[in-house]
Amino acid sequence: MEHIKVELKTINTIFPSVAEAFVNDSLVAYICENKDANRESKPQSVVLTTGENLGDYCCIKCAVKAIAKKHLGEDGIYIAGDNPLAQFGAFGMLLAALAELPTEKSPHEAG
Incomplete structure (x- = not known):
C-alpha cells in the first residue's frame, strides 16, 4: 500500500479563489470556484496543469479525490x-x- 500526500496551497484568495493541488510534491491541478450554471450543486472545479477540465465537484474533498484518482489511477x-x-x-x-x-x-x- 502506498501513502500519498495531497496538499493544497491557496494562490489567490480574491474572488474567485484558486488553489494549487500537489500530489507527492508535484503540481498536478488547480481547484477553483465553479462559475458555470451548475455552481449551486457543484461549487468546485478542477483544471489539470495541461489545461484539461477534470470536472465540477460538490466539495473540496471530492475534488481532491478526483485529482488523486486521475493522477494515480482508478484501482x-x-x-x-x-x-x-x-x-x-x-x-x-x-x-x-x-x-x-x-x-x-x-x-x-x-x-
Whole structure:
C-alpha cells in the first residue's frame, strides 16, 4: 500500500479563489470556484496543469479525490485525512478495502 500526500496551497484568495493541488510534491491541478450554471450543486472545479477540465465537484474533498484518482489511477481506495480510518495508516486502508466503503472509493460524479 502506498501513502500519498495531497496538499493544497491557496494562490489567490480574491474572488474567485484558486488553489494549487500537489500530489507527492508535484503540481498536478488547480481547484477553483465553479462559475458555470451548475455552481449551486457543484461549487468546485478542477483544471489539470495541461489545461484539461477534470470536472465540477460538490466539495473540496471530492475534488481532491478526483485529482488523486486521475493522477494515480482508478484501482485504489482513497481515504481522506479526516476519515477516522486514516489514523491507522495502512491498516485503516485495509479495513476500508475490506468494508468497501462506497463513499470513500470514488468522488461524487463530475458534471
